[in-house]
Amino acid sequence: MGGLILVQSVLNGLLLGGLYALIGAGMSLIFGVLRVINLAHGEMLMVGMYVTFWLFTLFGVNPYLSVLISFPVLCLLGAVTQRFLVGPILRKGAPEENQLLLTMGVGLGITEVVRLLFTANYRTFSTPFATATFTVAGISISLALLSAFAIALAISLLLYAVLLKTNLGRSLRATAQDKDAASLYGIDGDRVYTLAFAIGAGLAGAAGSLLLPIFYLSPTVGASFTLKAFIVTVLGGMGSVLGALVGGLTLGLAESLGAVYVSTAYRDVIGYLVFIIVLSLRPSGLVGRSRF
Amino acid sequence: MDGTTRQPQVVALSAIGTRGVGLLLLLVAFLLLPLVVRSPYHLHLVILFLLWVGLGESWNLLGGFTGQVSFGHAAFFGVGAYVTSLLYIGPGVPLVVGGLLGGLFAAVLSIPIGLICFRLRGPYFALTILGIAEILRIIAINWRSLTMGPVGVLFPPIFRDKLPFYYIVLALAVLTMVVVWMTLRSKAGYYFRALRDDQEAANALGVDPTRFKLVSLVLSAFMTGLLGGFFAPYQGYIDPDVVFSIPDVSIAMIVVVVLGGMGNLWGPPVGAIIVVVLSEFLRTTLGEAHLLVYAALMIVIVVFLPDGLVGWLARLSARWASRRGPAAPAAESVPATMAPGGRILARGDRLAVGGNPGANGFLLRAEKVSKAFGGLLALQGVDVRVRPGEVLGLIGPNGAGKTTLLSVVSGFERPTAGRIYFGSHDITGLPPHRITHLGVARTFQIVRPLKKMTVLDNALTAALANTLHVGAAREEAEEILRFVELSHRRNTLAASLTLEERKRLELARALATRPKLLLLDEVAAGLNDAETKTMVGILERIRDAGISIVAVEHVMQVIMSISDRVVVLNYGQVLAEGKPAEVAQNPEVIQAYLGVTEASDRA
Numbered sequence: 001m002g003g004l005i006l007v008q009s010v011l012n013g014l015l016l017g018g019l020y021a022l023i024g025a026g027m028s029l030i031f032g033v034l035r036v037i038n039l040a041h042g043e044m045l046m047v048g049m050y051v052t053f054w055l056f057t058l059f060g061v062n063p064y065l066s067v068l069i070s071f072p073v074l075c076l077l078g079a080v081t082q083r084f085l086v087g088p089i090l091r092k093g094a095p096e097e098n099q100l101l102l103t104m105g106v107g108l109g110i111t112e113v114v115r116l117l118f119t120a121n122y123r124t125f126s127t128p129f130a131t132a133t134f135t136v137a138g139i140s141i142s143l144a145l146l147s148a149f150a151i152a153l154a155i156s157l158l159l160y161a162v163l164l165k166t167n168l169g170r171s172l173r174a175t176a177q178d179k180d181a182a183s184l185y186g187i188d189g190d191r192v193y194t195l196a197f198a199i200g201a202g203l204a205g206a207a208g209s210l211l212l213p214i215f216y217l218s219p220t221v222g223a224s225f226t227l228k229a230f231i232v233t234v235l236g237g238m239g240s241v242l243g244a245l246v247g248g249l250t251l252g253l254a255e256s257l258g259a260v261y262v263s264t265a266y267r268d269v270i271g272y273l274v275f276i277i278v279l280s281l282r283p284s285g286l287v288g289r290s291r292f
Numbered sequence: 293m294d295g296t297t298r299q300p301q302v303v304a305l306s307a308i309g310t311r312g313v314g315l316l317l318l319l320v321a322f323l324l325l326p327l328v329v330r331s332p333y334h335l336h337l338v339i340l341f342l343l344w345v346g347l348g349e350s351w352n353l354l355g356g357f358t359g360q361v362s363f364g365h366a367a368f369f370g371v372g373a374y375v376t377s378l379l380y381i382g383p384g385v386p387l388v389v390g391g392l393l394g395g396l397f398a399a400v401l402s403i404p405i406g407l408i409c410f411r412l413r414g415p416y417f418a419l420t421i422l423g424i425a426e427i428l429r430i431i432a433i434n435w436r437s438l439t440m441g442p443v444g445v446l447f448p449p450i451f452r453d454k455l456p457f458y459y460i461v462l463a464l465a466v467l468t469m470v471v472v473w474m475t476l477r478s479k480a481g482y483y484f485r486a487l488r489d490d491q492e493a494a495n496a497l498g499v500d501p502t503r504f505k506l507v508s509l510v511l512s513a514f515m516t517g518l519l520g521g522f523f524a525p526y527q528g529y530i531d532p533d534v535v536f537s538i539p540d541v542s543i544a545m546i547v548v549v550v551l552g553g554m555g556n557l558w559g560p561p562v563g564a565i566i567v568v569v570l571s572e573f574l575r576t577t578l579g580e581a582h583l584l585v586y587a588a589l590m591i592v593i594v595v596f597l598p599d600g601l602v603g604w605l606a607r608l609s610a611r612w613a614s615r616r617g618p619a620a621p622a623a624e625s626v627p628a629t630m631a632p633g634g635r636i637l638a639r640g641d642r643l644a645v646g647g648n649p650g651a652n653g654f655l656l657r658a659e660k661v662s663k664a665f666g667g668l669l670a671l672q673g674v675d676v677r678v679r680p681g682e683v684l685g686l687i688g689p690n691g692a693g694k695t696t697l698l699s700v701v702s703g704f705e706r707p708t709a710g711r712i713y714f715g716s717h718d719i720t721g722l723p724p725h726r727i728t729h730l731g732v733a734r735t736f737q738i739v740r741p742l743k744k745m746t747v748l749d750n751a752l753t754a755a756l757a758n759t760l761h762v763g764a765a766r767e768e769a770e771e772i773l774r775f776v777e778l779s780h781r782r783n784t785l786a787a788s789l790t791l792e793e794r795k796r797l798e799l800a801r802a803l804a805t806r807p808k809l810l811l812l813d814e815v816a817a818g819l820n821d822a823e824t825k826t827m828v829g830i831l832e833r834i835r836d837a838g839i840s841i842v843a844v845e846h847v848m849q850v851i852m853s854i855s856d857r858v859v860v861l862n863y864g865q866v867l868a869e870g871k872p873a874e875v876a877q878n879p880e881v882i883q884a885y886l887g888v889t890e891a892s893d894r895a
Binding site: 037039085088089094095096097098100101102104105106108109111112113115116220223224227230231234238263265266268269272273275276279280283 | 419595
């Protein structure tokens with residue numbers, strides 16, 4: 001019986017971790033290219049959740065299908081943030097603390113706008129689909145979680161392929177290494193910055209769509225996801241998209257095992273503790289130094 | 293209410309004008325304020341204002357003056373509030389003692405966080421502290437036997453009205469401001485700002501980054517905890533979501549400081565006024581969405597007015613003053629003591645600390661030093677020796693490993709192999725600040741002024757390497773500025789110096805640490821003829837004062853005129869060594885510089 005619980009919680013942890021990986025991948029991409037931690041990341045994810053929620057409520061759009069809409073919507077939000085707010089202060093050479101304060105302000109602003117539009121009420125996404133499970137060899141699997149995991153993994157791998165194989169990816173990686181040098185090879189650094197921020201934010205939006213069926217929704221859920229994204233990013237090694245996968249799975253496992261073997265109330269605490277332990281022992285992350 | 297809104301004007305003016313009197317009047321005004329402000333509601337607003345002044349100053353010390361932004365100061369606030377409350381409700385510990393213990397708990401909690409995060413560069417601290425605040429919130433919710441869980445702790449009424457609370461929080465707000473003010477005038481305060489402006493430069497001046505960031509954090513955490521201890525009985529109850537709140541405590545502290553002005557003592561009071569008044573106004577008009585106004589203000593301030601409202605007002609008034617009349621107090625006035633031409637430093641004066649050679653008569657010995665960056669061998673088994681009082685020129689083509697050698701000797705890079713001795717000390721792998729304290733100072737090829745500090749404060753910070761006493765360091769800094777002929781710029785911000793002046797400031801700072809050995813990285817690069825001559829003059833006087841020098845230089849005029857001996861590096865190896873004239877004739881050296889094809893055979 002104990003073994004079954006272990007397998008069950010490991011599986012749940014890994015499935016959730018796949019989703020965390022996608023959240024972290026966006027933050028990691030932005031950090032890798034711009035060296036900016038996007039503290040509005042969780043809030044952008046929250047916007048993705050609202051987009052999905054309203055698409056479903058008003059038009060009955062399947063949440064997984066609405067990834068195709070939440071992604072571009074958040075890309076736009078990310079691009080605007082970079083183009084008009086983060087970009088200008090980067091060009092001024094503002095100290096790092098100002099970048100943190102700025103993106104934090106953006107996150108706060110997003111939360112408040114959403115609160116103004118949709119009230120502070122908690123909402124849940126209720127369809128039979130969201131709670132459906134099936135059982136394999138005594139282990140029950142949530143259909144929503146499994147679908148989220150599969151799609152998150154597919155998006156992560158797609159991102160990785162884009163980074164490795166396409167010209168867009170090459171210009172992102174080149175700019176990440178040295179913006180000035182890349183510009184000598186005809187890469188428009190500012191454009192790449194905007195692209196990176198847009199894609200990173202888009203990934204947060206996509207993750208929001210996948211998360212909606214298994215989570216609750218309110219304007220204030222963002223902050224804790226910003227923190228989770230940062231944890232995933234650090235666990236995997238700052239700036240590494242592949243590392244984010246390892247970081248996401250680790251955080252998912254830690255939370256899931258913590259919830260079962262310590263206490264459900266402390267599941268987030270376990271995640272933070274794993275983060276602090278890794279930070280003190282291996283600050284460069286679990287994967288080590290590798291870009292993308 | 294009217295009485296409170298006018299205060300910031302007084303504050304801003306007194307900061308510029310006749311300070312002492314203004315501050316005294318301000319304090320008296322606050323002491324008498326309850327005579328005017330009689331309604332409990334308005335007194336409540338003033339109390340909130342003072343609470344935010346205290347919290348803002350606490351955050352400002354760490355975030356504004358030390359450059360370590362915290363997104364989780366609620367951790368310290370909440371711990372202070374809980375410790376004070378639980379000790380009062382349970383064993384009946386008096387509030388004064390409980391408050392101090394609350395501050396102490398917060399301070400102790402901050403130590404491991406700082407030790408883990410401050411070794412690392414980047415946003416680690418800012419976010420780890422946020423995670424800690426969340427952990428504490430979750431613990432406070434779930435550890436019911438200790439904290440009474442989400443219901444929180446209820447206080448019995450302590451005073452009949454708000455008046456005693458007013459005087460307590462006034463005392464605490466004044467205390468935090470005085471503590472921050474005094475800290476800034478101490479050695480630690482200069483080190484905090486140096487770390488904020490440029491951690492590597494500060495490190496080279498003898499500042500231990502982890503230690504001083506930690507000092508700042510502990511102090512900040514203590515004051516925040518103390519204010520948490522005040523908040524609990526004033527509010528009458530606390531619960532986890534109130535005192536550990538991210539938006540209402542952690543972020544509100546940031547908003548107060550950023551609006552007013554980060555790294556400005558008068559920033560938090562101005563920010564606190566705005567936040568308190570605006571909150572009350574907006575809460576009635578906008579309801580829940582009042583935070584949106586803060587978000588917008590934050591964004592506007594960070595993008596357009598990064599030094600906050602106080603900084604902006606100061607700039608405006610400076611511009612206004614300079615337009616009104618040319619007779620503005622001359623920040624650039626030449627001090628009377630400045631001797632013409634700068635022939636200040638006689639031999640054997642303060643600078644002349646001389647060498648302290650090791651057993652075998654060398655001041656510096658680098659033995660078989662190698663340094664690899666990935667696959668690139670920047671240094672391969674380099675041997676370099678420097679005698680006391682000697683000037684060693686270090687030349688070689690670009691990429692030969694000259695700067696790497698300086699970085700390895702000064703502790704900024706750890707050698708892959710080999711050992712480095714300074715006098716009788718093995719300094720291999722020591723951190724830069726320890727090496728500076730032993731008597732090795734370096735300059736950076738790309739100059740690194742502490743930009744938001746004045747020229748004098750730059751030199752003063754360096755002079756603090758040898759003393760705790762700021763007054764003594766200031767005298768020494770003045771003397772050294774005269775020596776490098778920068779005295780007339782002493783009150784200028786380092787950011788507004790010309791390149792040539794920055795180079796001399798770089799040199800002045802290195803000298804102010806009282807080195808026995810000076811490592812110079814291209815101090816003459818980019819200077820015109822006249823400027824080069826001035827620089828050579830200064831270097832000669834440094835040499836005459838008995839300080840040993842290792843100078844990396846491309847300007848041959850400089851190398852030839854000051855060096856006793858020259859070492860030529862090429863592809864990370866010593867190519868030649870000898871008197872300047874000999875080396876200049878050496879065919880291999882000429883080849884390396886002119887890039888004849890056989891040069892590649894040597895690699």
